[in-house]
Structures are given as structure tokens and as C-alpha cells.
Amino acid sequence: MSSKPADYTLLDNVQDSSTLALSGDWVQGQHLSTFGALQTELASRHLTHLSVDGAALGNWDSVLMAFLLKCHDYSHTQAMTFETRNMPQGIEQLLAVATAVEAHKAPTEDSPALLSSFFLQNMARDLWGHLRESLAFTGEVTLALVRLAQGKANTRLVDFKTFCFQAGPNAFAIISLTSVLVGMILAYLGAVQLKQFGAEIYVANLVVIGMLREMGVLMTAVVMAGRTGAAYAAQLGTMQTQEEIDAITTMGISPIEFLVLPRMLALIVIMPLLTLYANLLGIIGGGIVAGGMGIAPIQYILQGETALSFSHVAVGLIKSLVFAVLIAVAGCRAGINSGRSSAAVGQAATNAVVTALVYLIVADAAINIIFQYLKI
Amino acid sequence: MTEQTPPPAHIEVRDLTMAYGSSVIQRDLNFDVNRGDIFVIMGGSGCGKSTLLKHMLGLIRPSCGDILYSGESFFQASASRQGAMRQRWGITYQSGGLFSAMTLAQNITLPLELYTRYTEAEIVDIVAYKLALVGLAGYQSYYPSEISGGMQKRAALARAIALDPEILFFDEPSAGLDPISSRLLDELIVQIQESMGATVVIVTHELPSIFAIATNSVYLDNISRTMIAYGNPADLRDHSPQPVVRQFLTRSAAAATEDKP
Numbered sequence: 001m002s003s004k005p006a007d008y009t010l011l012d013n014v015q016d017s018s019t020l021a022l023s024g025d026w027v028q029g030q031h032l033s034t035f036g037a038l039q040t041e042l043a044s045r046h047l048t049h050l051s052v053d054g055a056a057l058g059n060w061d062s063v064l065m066a067f068l069l070k071c072h073d074y075s076h077t078q079a080m081t082f083e084t085r086n087m088p089q090g091i092e093q094l095l096a097v098a099t100a101v102e103a104h105k106a107p108t109e110d111s112p113a114l115l116s117s118f119f120l121q122n123m124a125r126d127l128w129g130h131l132r133e134s135l136a137f138t139g140e141v142t143l144a145l146v147r148l149a150q151g152k153a154n155t156r157l158v159d160f161k162t163f164c165f166q167a168g169p170n171a172f173a174i175i176s177l178t179s180v181l182v183g184m185i186l187a188y189l190g191a192v193q194l195k196q197f198g199a200e201i202y203v204a205n206l207v208v209i210g211m212l213r214e215m216g217v218l219m220t221a222v223v224m225a226g227r228t229g230a231a232y233a234a235q236l237g238t239m240q241t242q243e244e245i246d247a248i249t250t251m252g253i254s255p256i257e258f259l260v261l262p263r264m265l266a267l268i269v270i271m272p273l274l275t276l277y278a279n280l281l282g283i284i285g286g287g288i289v290a291g292g293m294g295i296a297p298i299q300y301i302l303q304g305e306t307a308l309s310f311s312h313v314a315v316g317l318i319k320s321l322v323f324a325v326l327i328a329v330a331g332c333r334a335g336i337n338s339g340r341s342s343a344a345v346g347q348a349a350t351n352a353v354v355t356a357l358v359y360l361i362v363a364d365a366a367i368n369i370i371f372q373y374l375k376i
Numbered sequence: 377m378t379e380q381t382p383p384p385a386h387i388e389v390r391d392l393t394m395a396y397g398s399s400v401i402q403r404d405l406n407f408d409v410n411r412g413d414i415f416v417i418m419g420g421s422g423c424g425k426s427t428l429l430k431h432m433l434g435l436i437r438p439s440c441g442d443i444l445y446s447g448e449s450f451f452q453a454s455a456s457r458q459g460a461m462r463q464r465w466g467i468t469y470q471s472g473g474l475f476s477a478m479t480l481a482q483n484i485t486l487p488l489e490l491y492t493r494y495t496e497a498e499i500v501d502i503v504a505y506k507l508a509l510v511g512l513a514g515y516q517s518y519y520p521s522e523i524s525g526g527m528q529k530r531a532a533l534a535r536a537i538a539l540d541p542e543i544l545f546f547d548e549p550s551a552g553l554d555p556i557s558s559r560l561l562d563e564l565i566v567q568i569q570e571s572m573g574a575t576v577v578i579v580t581h582e583l584p585s586i587f588a589i590a591t592n593s594v595y596l597d598n599i600s601r602t603m604i605a606y607g608n609p610a611d612l613r614d615h616s617p618q619p620v621v622r623q624f625l626t627r628s629a630a631a632a633t634e635d636k637p
Contacts, residue, residue, distance in 0.1 A: 029493040035501070061540055063494060066501035069508055090571040097509055097567050104514030241476075340521045343477030 004058055006030045010041055017049030018042075019085075020071070023056035026064035035070045042074065050075050055086040065091070069098055130355055137333040141264065144256045153257040155265075163266035167228045171274065174227065178219050179211075179278035183285025186210045191293045200293060204303035207286030212312040216279040218364060221323035224271065225356035229331035232263050233352035236335025237345035245336065255336060264328035271324035272317045279316060311376050315367075322363055330356035384447030386411040386543065386575045387432065393440035394427050401427050404602050405441070407594050414569060414576040414589050416609065419596035420624065425579045426470070428596065429547055432577065433467060434458060445543075463491050466536030466574075470547040472528040474520040480507065480531050481516035487538045506534040510564060526557040530564070537568060544569070546578040550585055558582065562589050583627060587613075595621050 004024040011019045020038075024030075042050070052071060057064070068084065072095065075082035084092055147153040190206040236259060239245050248255050283304065290300045331352040338348035385408035392405040401424040409415045417425050430436045432443055434450050442449050445461055453461065467473075474483050484503045488494060494502060507513055510530040512523075520528050529549060536544060549565065550558035562585050569576050580586060586593065586609050593612065595605035597620060605612050605621040613625035622628070 028498075062502045062505060063498050066498065066505040069505045070501060090573065093567060093571040094509065097564070097571070098505060098513075099508065101508070101511035101513060103508070104512070341476035341519065 006064075008038065010038070010045075013045060013047070016047055017051065018045060018047050019051050019053050021053045021056065022064075023058075025058040026060040026067070028061060028063060030063070035067065035074075038071075039074060042078075047078075047080055049081045049083075051083045051085055052087075053085045054088060054091065057088055060088065060091070065094055065098070068095055072099055073103070130351070133337060134329055134333055134355070137336070138329055140256050141260060141329065144254060144261055147257065148261060153261065154253045155257050155261045159258075159262035160266055163263050164270055166231075167224065167266050168270040168274065171223065171227060172277070174223055175220060175274055175278050176281055178223055179216060179281040180285035180288075182215050182219050183207055183211055183282030183287075184289045186215060186282070187286035187289035187293075191289065195293075200290075200295060201299060201303050203286065203290050203293070203295065204300045205307035207283055207290075208304045208307040209312055211279050211282035211286070212308075212316045214316075214364075214368075216282050217275045217316045217319045217323065218360070219282075220271065220274050220278045220320065221327060221360050222357065224267065224274070224324075225327045225330070225353055225360065228267065229327045229352045229356045230349045232328065232331035233335040233338070233348045234345060236332060237338035237348040240336065240338045241340045241342070241345060260328070260332040260336070263332060264325065267324040267328045268321060271320040271327075275316055275320040276313075279313075315371060315376060319364065319367055322367065323360055326359040326363055327356045330359055383411075384444065385409060386413070386446060387415075387577070388444040388447070389432070389441070390444065391441035392428075392431065392438050392443065394424060394431055394436070395439040400601055402596055402601055402603070403440075405594075405596075407603065407606050409575060409577060410592070411575055412569075412573060413592045414566070414578065416586050416590040416593040417577065417579045417596065418581055418586060418593055418609070418624070420581070420598050423596040423598035424601075425581075425596060426547055429545060429577070429579045433465070433545060434462070463539060464542045465545060466539065466541035466543070467545045468529065468532040468536045468547065468549060470551060472520065472532040474528060474532055474535065476520050479517050479519055480512065480523075480534070483520075483531065484535050484538050487535070491539060502538075506538055507531075509537070509568065510534045526553050526561070529553065529561060533561075533564070533568075537572070540572060542574055544574050544576045546576070546580075548580055549578060550580065550582050555584070558585065559588070565589060583625065586625070595624065 006022075006024040006026045008023070009021045011021060050071065052068065068091070072082050074080075084095065144153055144155075148155055187203050187207050190203045190210075191200055194200050194202055194206075236245070239259070245255050245259070248258055287297060287300045287304075291297060334348040334352035334355065338344050387409035389405050389407050389409075393403040394401040394405075405428070417428055419425050427436065431438055434443075437451060442451055444450070448457075448461070450458060450461060474480075475486075478486070481500075481503050484506055485499055488499045488502060492499075503516065504513065507515060510533050512527060512530055512534065515523065515527070515531070520531065523531065533549075544565075546565070550561055553561065565576060565578075566589050568574070578585075578590070590609050592607065593605075593609045594603050595612065595618075596602075597604045597618075599620075604618050605616050607616075609625060612621055614622075616622050616625075
């Protein structure tokens with residue numbers, strides 16, 4: 001069966017009314033001319049009545065219906081009466097269904113310009129927004145902690161244990177890998193430079209102090225931000241889309257106490273332990289490289305011992321506690337404030353990691369400055 | 377085309393046994409859905425209605441038996457053939473199944489872009505028309521999360537009819553809707569079915585819907601784990617030899633399950 005091209009002819013006016021005769025096959029792939037051309041012609045005729053004749057129509061599909069609907073809507077806006085004649089079966093009924101409900105007038109909004117989201121001003125505003133949300137969130141968490149201390153919080157021990165397990169033992173493998181490698185990198189970088197002064201042996205000091213004060217805790221925090229912080233955001237975001245957080249709230253349970261506290265406390269307990277573990281492995285990794293550079297293990301250990309002091313360990317542990325809180329706040333806040341669509345959950349996870357990393361670096365710098373000032 | 381043999385039914389379910397692992401959900405299902413039917417799959421909660429629908433949609437492979445569309449087996453067809461068959465179906469899922477990250481217009485545009493040769497301008501017009509059909513004209517730029525549950529169901533229907541399907545599947549279309557919205561949706565289904573000439577398969581246990589729109593139905597029993605009634609629901613209500621089916625359709629207080637051994 002050969003298909004005839006879809007076409008329309010606007011017949012001459014009879015007084016103020018005109019007939020639009022449709023012919024051919026109105027199906028996909030015909031690429032008929034746009035409604036715009038017809039619209040200008042209709043406008044030039046100043047009609048009060050438009051009737052559409054389908055006597056010569058062949059096959060048809062949605063494209064015809066879309067055309068008829070446009071004719072109808074146009075007639076409607078121009079206060080013209082509209083009718084269809086000799087239409088194949090089904091069309092009039094479909095048109096009746098399609099035009100039964102008045103079109104919804106969407107409130108007009110200024111669509112943001114494409115580039116504007118990259119403007120510094122907007123970035124700053126976003127960051128400020130995040131910061132304010134985080135502060136408010138931290139306040140709520142503090143209040144919840146107070147209630148927990150009073151023994152009035154709805155925080156379940158079993159949740160806390162689960163999250164401890166997820167954040168701790170399950171992260172051993174990745175923490176081991178990163179900290180051994182970071183220790184090796186530190187030792188390698190230091191050894192190459194120190195060798196020029198014949199002071200390779202001080203590689204041990206460099207690795208011990210570097211790992212304990214800075215790299216051990218920072219690498220652990222970065223891994224936890226990506227691993228645990230993002231997971232928290234995704235869990236809570238999904239709970240938000242499934243109305244689980246609404247359910248918790250309406251049961252009279254504070255979502256902060258029930259969902260956020262166990263996660264945050266788990267991180268606070270686990271992070272220092274992971275940091276100690278990372279420190280140890282980093283120092284061992286440094287020892288491997290030092291061994292390769294001709295420093296005997298016993299020399300490395302003895303030299304390292306001279307650098308080891310309680311204050312270095314304490315600095316790392318204090319940082320790990322601060323970082324734990326920051327990662328938990330960034331992750332949980334992003335999750336709790338997530339939108340209710342699948343894209344929003346992804347956005348929340350991204351947010352969690354990005355804000356956590358920014359917080360980590362800024363906090364690390366701040367803590368270093370404070371300790372420098374205090375001469376610790 | 378010669379008219380000697382009657383054309384095969386639109387959907388034929390043959391000796392279908394559905395099972396998850398070793399637990400059988402339903403066995404020996406045999407029924408036809410004729411062209412132009414509004415066919416209802418009914419039964420108590422947990423009897424496997426939705427599972428049957430998932431089998432008909434080819435989402436789950438039957439452990440035994442086959443499903444034929446216009447005489448062609450779905451599960452023995454090649455992957456590309458299955459894809460071609462699926463393009464002629466429109467499906468609305470129990471919770472809508474709209475893509476939450478896309479606007480309504482984008483939801484409906486997606487299948488049109490993938491499977492048709494319409495131009496971009498035509499697609500814009502067709503999307504407007506499909507939304508108008510379900511009473512959502514002007515809601516193109518809304519996200520599913522910004523409209524009510526009933527509107528989401530209708531938007532899902534608009535997406536289901538985007539490709540002018542031959543078969544429309546509905547999983548619990550009126551679940552979670554108020555009686556009036558639910559009735560309007562029923563009417564909409566009938567109007568679209570009549571004017572597009574599609575075959576409709578509905579999973580539901582809403583009695584008013586069943587009597588209002590169904591032309592044929594099958595009842596799945598969750599005790600004997602097979603179909604125990606097949607026919608027009610109004611006939612079944614009055615004349616079914618199975619007391620369980622009559623009780624289900626008359627909403628009798630006597631627990632349907634207690635009559636069975």
C-alpha cells in the first residue's frame with residue numbers, strides 16, 4: 001500500500017467561516033509543514049468559524065490528533081467556533097477527551113541563564129547556604145546529644161553497633177592500602193631530598209611525624225568521606241524519597257536522634273581507631289621504602305622512636321574526632337535535606353562528599369594554625 | 377488475507393506455571409485475551425496477580441508454559457523481536473514508574489524519540505496532545521514529585537499511550553486514588569481503549585472498577601494456586617460454580633478461604 005503525503009487545503013471563506021480539508025496519510029515520517037504556516041493564514045482571514053473536514057483522510061496516528069488539537073486550541077484562543085466533519089472513527093472521541101479539561105496555566109518563571117550557575121556570586125551563595133544549613137543542623141545535633149546524655153533520646157544501641165561495624169572493620173582493606181602507600185610515598189619523597197645532605201636516616205622522623213600529625217588522619221578522613229559519608233547521604237536521601245523520615249517524625253521520634261546520632265557516634269568512635277591503624281601501617285610502609293634505600297629496619301625503628309611523642313599522636317587523634325563529626329554532619333545533612341527524586345539522592349551523595357572534603361581541608365588548616373600558635 | 381482460520385487471540389497464555397525457586401505461585405494457567413477486550417486479572421492479595429502481569433510483560437521467565445502475542449511466542453522470540461513486540465505495549469506500573477528526574481514532557485518524549493520517526497516539532501505537539509488526553513494539558517514542565525498521586529497515575533498513562541500501543545497493561549491503576557478520581561480514571565481507560573481500539577489488561581481487586589469496565593476476566597485462587605474462573609465478571613458473580621469467586625465479587629463477609637478444604 002503506497003502512502004499519500006499528508007496535506008491540508010484551506011478552502012475559501014463562506015462569510016466568516018472556512019473549511020480546512022485534510023487529505024493523505026497523517027502518520028509518522030511524513031514531515032508535514034508546521035502549524036505556524038497555517039496559523040498565519042488563518043489569522044489573515046479573520047474567521048469566526050473553522051471546520052475541519054476529514055473525508056479525504058487516509059491512515060492517521062497521533063500526529064493528526066496533535067494537529068487537530070492545535071487547531072482546536074488556536075480556534076479557542078481566537079474566539080472562533082470549531083467543528084470536525086467526516087472524521088474517521090475514533091478521532092472525534094479522542095478529541096473530546098483531549099479537550100475536556102482546560103489547559104493548566106503554568107506560572108511563568110524566569111528561566112535561569114545557562115552560565116549563571118557558574119558565576120562566583122552564585123557559588124558563594126550556594127556555599128553560604130550549605131554552611132547555614134550545616135550550622136542549623138549542627139545545632140539540632142547538639143541538642144539531640146544533650147538529650148542523649150540525659151538518657152532521653154530515641155537512639156538505639158543496635159543501630160550504633162551496625163554502623164560501627166560498617167564504618168570500621170569493613171573499611172580495613174581500603175584503609176590498609178591507602179595508608180601503606182601514603183607512608184611509602186612520604187618516605188620516598190623525603191629520602192630523595194634528604195640523601196643530598198647525607199641525612200637519609202631522618203626519613204624515619206619525617207614519616208612518623210608526617211603520618212601521626214597529618215597524613216594518617218587526613219587520608220582516613222578522605223576515605224571515610226567517600227565511603228561512609230556518601231553512604232549516609234544516600235541512605236537518608238532514599239529514606240526521604242520513600243517517606244520513611246516522615247513516618248519516623250510522625251511516630252514522635254526525632255529523626256536526628258534516631259538516624260543521625262547513631263551514625264555520627266559510630267564515626268566518632270571508629271575514626272580514632274582507624275587513624276591509629278592507618279598511622280601504624282603508614283609507618284610500616286615508610287619502613288619498607290627506607291629498607292630499600294639501605295636503612296636497616298632496626299635503625300628505622302630506633303630513629304623513629306626519637307621522633308615519636310605523645311603530642312604527635314594526640315594531634316592526630318584530636319583531628320580524627322573533629323573530622324568524624326564533620327563527615328557525619330556533611331553526610332547526614334545532605335541526606336536529611338535531600339529532595340524526593342532519584343536525581344536528588346544522587347545530588348545529596350555528591351553534596352555530602354564535596355562539602356565533607358571542603359570542611360576537612362579547611363578544618364585541617366585551621367587546626368594546624370591553632371596548634372602552631374599553641375606550640376603543640 | 378484469507379479468512380479461513382480465525383486469527384489467534386491477541387494474547388494467549390498456555391500452561392503457564394509461575395514459581396519463585398521451588399515455591400509455586402500459580403500453575404496451569406490457560407486463557408485468551410481477545411483483541412479489544414478489557415481484561416481483568418483478579419484475585420485476593422498475594423495470589424500472584426502482579427506476578428502474572430510481570431510474566432505477561434516478559435520481565436520474569438515462566439518456569440513452565442508460554443505466552444503468545446498474536447500467535448507468536450514471546451519467550452522463544454529473539455531479543456530484537458521481543459523489543460519489537462514490547463514497542464506495541466504501553467504499561468503503567470503500580471507506583472506510576474515515571475522517571476522522577478525528568479519532567480512529564482521528557483518522560484513522554486523519551487519513547488517517541490527512541491522509537492518513532494516524528495520530527496522534533498511533531499513530538500512537542502504529540503506530547504501536548506497525550507497530556508491533554510489524560511487531562512494534564514499544560515503540565516509539560518512539571519516533575520512527577522510536583523503533582524498529586526492521581527495526576528502521576530494519569531501522567532503514567534500518557535506515557536504508556538505515547539506510542540499508540542496495541543496492548544495497554546495496568547498494574548492496580550486505581551490503587552491509592554479516591555473513588556471519584558478512580559472512576560474518572562476508569563472512564564478514561566475505557567474512552568482511550570474504545571477510540572484507539574487497544575486491548576487492555578488490568579490487574580486490580582477494585583470491585584467497582586471490575587464491573588464498570590471489564591469485558592472478560594480471570595480469577596486466580598491463592599489456595600489451589602491456579603485459575604478457578606474465567607469469563608465476564610458480572611456473569612461470574614451471578615453464575616460461577618465456585619463459591620469463592622462469588623464471594624469475592626459480592627464482597628461477602630464469609631471468608632473466602634474457609635470454604636476450601
